[in-house]
Amino acid sequence: MWSADEVAGLCYTHYSTKLPKQGKPDPNREWTLLAAVVKVESAPEREACLNVGNLQVTKEVVAMGTGTKCIGHTRMRKTGDILNDSHAEVIAKRSFQRYLVHQLWLAASHQQGSIFSPGTEIGKWKLKPHITFIFFCSHTPCGDASIIPMTKPEDQPCELVSRKDPTRHSADCSGNHDPVGPENKRKTEETASDYVTKRMKTVISDSTCEVTERIAAQYVPGNQQNIQDTNTSRSEFITDGQREILTCAKETGLIGAKVMDVYRTGAKCVLGERDDARRPGVEYHHVGLLRVKPGRGDRTCSMSCSDKLARWNVLGCQGALLMHFLQHPVYFSAVVVGKCPYSQEVMRRAVIERCQHISFLPDGFHVQEVKMLQSNLQFKHSRHAIQTGHANGKAKLVPCGAAISWSAVPEQPLDVTSNGFKQGTTKKGIGSHQTREKKLETYWEYKEAAANYQEAWKVLRSQALGAWVKNTKDYLQFT
Numbered sequence: 001m002w003s004a005d006e007v008a009g010l011c012y013t014h015y016s017t018k019l020p021k022q023g024k025p026d027p028n029r030e031w032t033l034l035a036a037v038v039k040v041e042s043a044p045e046r047e048a049c050l051n052v053g054n055l056q057v058t059k060e061v062v063a064m065g066t067g068t069k070c071i072g073h074t075r076m077r078k079t080g081d082i083l084n085d086s087h088a089e090v091i092a093k094r095s096f097q098r099y100l101v102h103q104l105w106l107a108a109s110h111q112q113g114s115i116f117s118p119g120t121e122i123g124k125w126k127l128k129p130h131i132t133f134i135f136f137c138s139h140t141p142c143g144d145a146s147i148i149p150m151t152k153p154e155d156q157p158c159e160l161v162s163r164k165d166p167t168r169h170s171a172d173c174s175g176n177h178d179p180v181g182p183e184n185k186r187k188t189e190e191t192a193s194d195y196v197t198k199r200m201k202t203v204i205s206d207s208t209c210e211v212t213e214r215i216a217a218q219y220v221p222g223n224q225q226n227i228q229d230t231n232t233s234r235s236e237f238i239t240d241g242q243r244e245i246l247t248c249a250k251e252t253g254l255i256g257a258k259v260m261d262v263y264r265t266g267a268k269c270v271l272g273e274r275d276d277a278r279r280p281g282v283e284y285h286h287v288g289l290l291r292v293k294p295g296r297g298d299r300t301c302s303m304s305c306s307d308k309l310a311r312w313n314v315l316g317c318q319g320a321l322l323m324h325f326l327q328h329p330v331y332f333s334a335v336v337v338g339k340c341p342y343s344q345e346v347m348r349r350a351v352i353e354r355c356q357h358i359s360f361l362p363d364g365f366h367v368q369e370v371k372m373l374q375s376n377l378q379f380k381h382s383r384h385a386i387q388t389g390h391a392n393g394k395a396k397l398v399p400c401g402a403a404i405s406w407s408a409v410p411e412q413p414l415d416v417t418s419n420g421f422k423q424g425t426t427k428k429g430i431g432s433h434q435t436r437e438k439k440l441e442t443y444w445e446y447k448e449a450a451a452n453y454q455e456a457w458k459v460l461r462s463q464a465l466g467a468w469v470k471n472t473k474d475y476l477q478f479t
């Protein structure tokens, strides 16, 4: 019905032809991230019968987002006029919600062509059965999904950590939450790209790697017991961090290959929870943890994109507000990632497996078995593409500060923000909301009133995502 390359190609073309220049990176010095939602619609059975042998399937980009930034805690505002999280995935999801609102309006006003039909409960709508949505991102999402085993040292875009650098090691373990170091902060700040920093040094003969290889070689793929036995008998050699990576390597089919290191994420573990070991090589991260996005200077209060995808995979991507009008949550049926470091198994762990055990969700909510696929097509404005486009490969590149949101809606489909603020909008304009004449007034009240959604979220938090950073009510009291 569709292929990963087809979805990626469709999104890249949409980016090139439908998005304005304003908000796109300057390819001489900037890069960005892209995410989108693609609607896949197969013709209803009746029509399909009329076109025997020619099953009509249409694919259409209905929402798109670009962006790399996430604001720190101290820059958050209680007036609802700044976007905290402008990573492409989150912008695209918000654009998709605008699209859903428009589609609900079409259905409610009895117009043709809505994706929704009346539900069995009055005032609620359901998605037509032959429509599904694919989530596309040009890169592996930040956070847990980005901690990918690496088999060759040259895979690491930067260099490996040296155990032989005592200063580095002690700084890593001292509780300083900036493993990158202040001088490199600007390079990784607020970006979703999750690679190691230049301060790290190469030591391929690091004993950690040798132990890893030795133990890894003893695995028999497909024999779960084998790894546990191995780990137990060799516990003097293996730490928790290594065990996690080994499990992952086994699942990834890397056993036999040399697991030299892991790709790193700039997303930091949630405070008060288990933290990364930040040891050299494969032991740098712990996996399966909730993380907040990296920010400039201060911590952000925005969860990593891996965590958000895991949440959407249980609660749906419509959010709390739209659940007032929907009979069922709207889920993505597949996630397609563009050409970049990627692991199917790590994606599964981050997005599905962390929540797979939960039970007692309200009616209609389920942990989805979302499909994961990677495309071979690279985004032209990705960091890697921009970097390789420069002859010497050493140009100083920065993440683009602007974020573009696009929705398939007739009115104002585009919205460009810069570092979280709307471009070209005065503060006066932002504050001039109409007073609502309903009982519910604030954004927080509307969200809270979506009973089944809040119940599902409570269940999910209590059983799987307990450390999720909850922003205080103050930040949601705008109208």
Ligand SMILES: [Zn+2]
Pocket: 087, 088, 089, 141, 142, 192, 304, 305, 306
């Ligand atoms: Zn992200």
